[in-house]
Amino acid sequence: MSKFLTLLNHETFFSDVFLHNLDFSYAIEIIFRTTVMFSIILIFLRLTGKKGIRQLSIFEVAIIIALGSAAGDPMIDQEMAIIPSLIAFISTLILYRSITYFAAKYSKVESIIEGQPIYVIEDGKFSLNVKEAQTLGKDEFFAEMRESNISHVGQVKTAILETNGKLSIFYFENDQVKYGLPILPKEYNKKSVEITAPGHYACTTCGEIAELHQRATCPRCESKEWVAASKDCRVT
DSSP states (O other): OHHHHHHHHSTTHHHHHHTSSOOHHHHHHHHHHHHHHHHHHHHHHHHHTOOSGGGOOHHHHHHHHHHHHHHHHHHHOTTSOHHHHHHHHHHHHHHHHHHHHHHHHOHHHHHHHHOOOEEEEETTEEOSOHHHHHHHOHHHHHHHHHHTTOOBGGGEEEEEEOTTSOEEEEEOOGGGOOOBOBOSHHHHTTOBSOOOSSEEEEETTTOOEEEESSOOOOTTTOOOOEEEOBOOOOOO
8 A cells, every 4th residue: 555655656657647758749640640530430430321329230330349449559559550440441341341232132141140130028028038038138128118108018019129229119009908027116126036915926037927826936937036017008
């Protein structure tokens, strides 16, 4: 601790951390390099034809990440020229255009590159097995469904996770709403393995509905955790 305090009190500590022999002329060069590389990134995104990040598939996000080093190094590394990075961008763009061409022409290529839409909810229940549901992040789905004024899974006829990460939701009519797993935090957090009163309960893992009088195992996923089910209509 004393050595750390001594280091902090050293007169060159903050200078080394924040400046480290940075001269004014190189600072101007960094600003210029950053402006050029940022402009190249924007041009690249425009050439892909995408309007926003929500429209990017996993394949496209991987390309953006791969370009991070090509764009980042020339911004601050004085030894790194801009032209080699520009060549990397052009090569990546050609690769992207080639792959998307073949993906549009051949469905198998598109399936490999883009993946397939996944049915998350069918008929008011999660259609995924336990392992897949955990991998896809149930909390994230709950948050997105709440943004669509959904209070429980029984209001949802079908929910599909698209290849771009967007959740497409189709609803039951009010007279068709079923008992469902509540997704509002206060209601969902009342989950328990104990059944304190008879009634309709929802499995917290798969959304299976059962009329219970005592603790039980879910016949669909073998989970033992339940929460009181809801049958409220969706408020729009």
